[in-house]
Amino acid sequence: MENKTNNSTTTTQQISGELTFADKVIQKIIGLALADIDGLLTIDGGFFSNIAEKLVNTNDVTTGIHTEVGTKQVAVDMDIVVEFGKDVRKIYDEVKKIISSEVSEMTHLEVIEVNVNVVDIKSQEQYQEESETVQDKVSGAASSTGRYLSKQTNKATKKAKNEVQSRTEPRVE
CATH class of the missing domain: 1.20.5 (Single alpha-helices involved in coiled-coils or other helix-helix interfaces)
Incomplete structure (x- = not known):
């Protein structure tokens, strides 16, 4: 049996295109990534969003996360509610680290700004009581x-x- 080799060369064509991300995608990455931060009770979506969440159970992890997505960079703004007795600066530092890491790892976009506004501090018990929806x-x-x-x-x-x-x-x- 004779071995035959094919010496033909293949030419790789240059394919052009662009990869972009919708704000909602970046917001979802952030929302899912922040789910387990100790002391971060919730990301506050504002009055109407909070009313909607009081009426029915929602699993929208993008609520309250606002992003500006460019071709290479991302800026993030959010309002949060933290747990009473927890180190808010430590929570903020962890939020920045996780957002930067997850967004960069999944999209190769650079997070250049993370603005966090603490809008409330609650005890765990108070948060649980207030989280019960009308649907519940x-x-x-x-x-x-x-x-x-x-x-x-x-x-x-x-x-x-x-x-x-x-x-x-x-x-x-």
Whole structure:
């Protein structure tokens, strides 16, 4: 068996194009990356966003993150709520580090500015209480109502059964 080699050369064509990122993509990278920072309770989306989050459960990690995305650089602005008793400067430094690292790693864009405005400080308990949405409350109320109705139905069924039984038994011997 004879080995044949192909000595033809292939020419690589120059392909032109451009890679761009929508603001929403960078915001999502940032929102997902910041999810586990100790002491960062939430990124505040402002009045209307907060009202919407009070009404229904939302998983929009981009809320409250504002970006300006260029061809090579990114600037970020956000309002945050931090946990009472935590080192706010340390939280800010960690936010900057994570944003810069994640955005650079995924997009090769340079983060040149991260502006963070602390709009509130809350205890963990206060934050949890305030995070309960109307949807959560309605679901809880519906569940409680369902349990109550089930108990009442069982009571009524037992009572009706006893009445039927007492009416079918002879009254005299």
